[in-house]
Amino acid sequence: MEDAGILALYFARDEQALAETQKKYGPSLFSVSYQILRCQQDAEECVNDTYIRAWNAIPPTKPTFLGAFLLKITRNLSLSYYKAARAAKRGGGQVEALTQELSDCVTGSPELLLEAAELSRLLDKFLRTLPQKERCVFLRRYWYCDSISDIAAQCRMASGTVKSSLHRTRSKLKRYLQEEGIFV
Numbered sequence: 713m714e715d716a717g718i719l720a721l722y723f724a725r726d727e728q729a730l731a732e733t734q735k736k737y738g739p740s741l742f743s744v745s746y747q748i749l750r751c752q753q754d755a756e757e758c759v760n761d762t763y764i765r766a767w768n769a770i771p772p773t774k775p776t777f778l779g780a781f782l783l784k785i786t787r788n789l790s791l792s793y794y795k796a797a798r799a800a801k802r803g804g805g806q807v808e809a810l811t812q813e814l815s816d817c818v819t820g821s822p823e824l825l826l827e828a829a830e831l832s833r834l835l836d837k838f839l840r841t842l843p844q845k846e847r848c849v850f851l852r853r854y855w856y857c858d859s860i861s862d863i864a865a866q867c868r869m870a871s872g873t874v875k876s877s878l879h880r881t882r883s884k885l886k887r888y889l890q891e892e893g894i895f896v
């Protein structure tokens with residue numbers, strides 16, 4: 713079923729919308745959550761929570777891209793669950809490690825630099841300037857939280873090449889943000 717049809721079911725408050733959402737997006741949502749949590753039960757719980765959040769948000773929200781809307785909810789839920797379950801005192805570290813990798817580009821809280829919507833706009837604009845493969849590597853690492861080895865396998869690249877690409881892209885992002893008036 714197309715997104716427009718699924719959204720129509722949500723707006724009609726028809727529970728079939730959840731079944732159609734699960735059929736079309738369930739595997740993708742689970743994959744994103746599992747990449748972050750590395751636990752099948754936790755990932756399934758986050759995906760189920762995504763369906764509840766989508767049901768509560770639609771209507772009044774009418775997402776332009778239903779898949780991206782759902783993936784964002786799943787990713788945010790998974791990251792929140794990850795942080796709660798693996799706080800630093802319990803030996804966590806993956807999210808913090810990824811944040812540290814990007815810290816040279818954006819220091820401090822992005823909310824202090826500019827509103828979240830503006831930062832999002834700048835990142836979208838920056839990502840559109842990248843070649844497709846470079847953009848894919850960057851997003852796989854910092855959006856989907858894939859490991860270097862997973863990215864290398866998916867993109868048919870050597871791990872060292874992936875690391876170099878990420879380093880160059882972070883440098884480009886830093887320069888781009890500086891050109892836009894965000895000094896880091």
